[in-house]
Each structure stands twice: as C-alpha cells, then as structure tokens.
Amino acid sequence: MKKNKREVTLRFLAEPGDVNFGGKVHGGAVMKWIDLAAYACAAGWSGKYCITAYAGGIRFVHPIHVGSLVEVTGKVIYTGTSSMHIAIDVQASDPKELENILTTHCIVIMVAVDENGKPAKVEEWIPKTEEDINLRESAIRLMNMRQQISEEMEAHVKLMK
Known part of the structure; x- marks a missing residue:
C-alpha cells in the first residue's frame, strides 16, 4: 500500500468463532475488526506505526450473521499534528x-x-x-464535543472523591 492512501476496506467471512450467545456475531469481534481497519487506514495514510487513542460513537445498527461477507471500511476524515480521525463503516451481506x-x-x-x-x-x-x-467539519464538531464531555467527566470524578 502506498503512503497517503486515504481509504482501506477489509473483506472476509464472519466465522463460527465470532458468534455470541444469541447466534449473531459478537460485538467484541466487530470492535476488533474496526480497530484493525482503523490501523490499516492510519498506517496507510501516515506510513508509520499507529496506536488507537479513541474509539467512540460506536453504533450497532444491524446484526451480522455467521457466514456473512463482511466489509470494514476506514477513511481518513481529519488529521491533526500526529492524529488521524478515521470514519469506520461495517457492512455485511449474504x-x-x-x-x-x-x-x-x-x-x-x-x-x-x-x-x-x-x-x-x-x-x-x-x-x-x-x-x-x-466529513472534516463533522470530525471537528465531534472533537469539540469530546472535549466538553472530558471536562464534565473530570468534574464528575472530583465530586465522587
């Protein structure tokens, strides 16, 4: 993969080992796939080793069935000095x-x-x-909201002590 590639898609079949007690793919397996795609996308953009700093706003909107063809797409939507905001979509099909x-x-x-x-x-x-x-403007708005939430959480933690 050449440096500064903005988007990556991982494709694979959901396996029986990915199943939860309800017979669908486990949310933890989906989160692992999300992290893998985010890493591949960020490394492809930066040409460097990358670490996960934040994963948020995860919305599970439809279950994935074992045997489904899964596509996890990551796309750079904002860059900071050393950070990259990656939008992730997970899609599945028979x-x-x-x-x-x-x-x-x-x-x-x-x-x-x-x-x-x-x-x-x-x-x-x-x-x-x-x-x-x-997409970039949305990433900036989300960044500002995360800062406000972080400040509120710090105040909450101080009150709990």
Missing part, C-alpha cells in the same frame, strides 16, 4: 446475494508514533469535495 447492509459505524482516532513510541507528525489531509469538507 455472499450469494452481495447486497450490503450497514451494520456498525463509528469514529476511531489513531496516533502515528516513532520508533520510541512518541507521537510523530503526519501529513495533513485536505478535503477537496463537498462531501469531504462536510
């Missing part, structure tokens, strides 16, 4: 029909690191289309 259904979506923030584990600079992603501009 492999005989190939009609994808959105099953899960979220945002993952990955940080590029150097050989000493310190944050490393990444190239800025500049949106060109109206859709990309909207």
Whole structure:
C-alpha cells in the first residue's frame, strides 16, 4: 500500500468463532475488526506505526450473521499534528446475494508514533469535495464535543472523591 492512501476496506467471512450467545456475531469481534481497519487506514495514510487513542460513537445498527461477507471500511476524515480521525463503516451481506447492509459505524482516532513510541507528525489531509469538507467539519464538531464531555467527566470524578 502506498503512503497517503486515504481509504482501506477489509473483506472476509464472519466465522463460527465470532458468534455470541444469541447466534449473531459478537460485538467484541466487530470492535476488533474496526480497530484493525482503523490501523490499516492510519498506517496507510501516515506510513508509520499507529496506536488507537479513541474509539467512540460506536453504533450497532444491524446484526451480522455467521457466514456473512463482511466489509470494514476506514477513511481518513481529519488529521491533526500526529492524529488521524478515521470514519469506520461495517457492512455485511449474504455472499450469494452481495447486497450490503450497514451494520456498525463509528469514529476511531489513531496516533502515528516513532520508533520510541512518541507521537510523530503526519501529513495533513485536505478535503477537496463537498462531501469531504462536510466529513472534516463533522470530525471537528465531534472533537469539540469530546472535549466538553472530558471536562464534565473530570468534574464528575472530583465530586465522587
């Protein structure tokens, strides 16, 4: 994969080992797939080893059945100095029909690191289309909301002590 590739899609079949007690794919398995796709996307953009700093807003909107063809797509929607905000969509389909259904979506923030584990600079992603501009603006709004939530949680923790 060449550096500065903005999007990646992982494709595979959901296996029996991924099943939960209800007979569907376990949410933890889906979260692992999300992390793998976020890493592949961030590493492809930055050309560096990347670590997960945040995963949030995970919405499980449709179950995945064992045997489904799963597609996990990660796309860079915002870059900071060393961070990359990756939008993740998980879709699944019966492999005989190939009609994808959105099953899960979220945002993952990955940080590029150097050989000493310190944050490393990444190239800025500049949106060109109206859709990309909207995605970047959404990432910025979410970043501001996370800051407000973080401040509120800190105040809450202080009250609990």
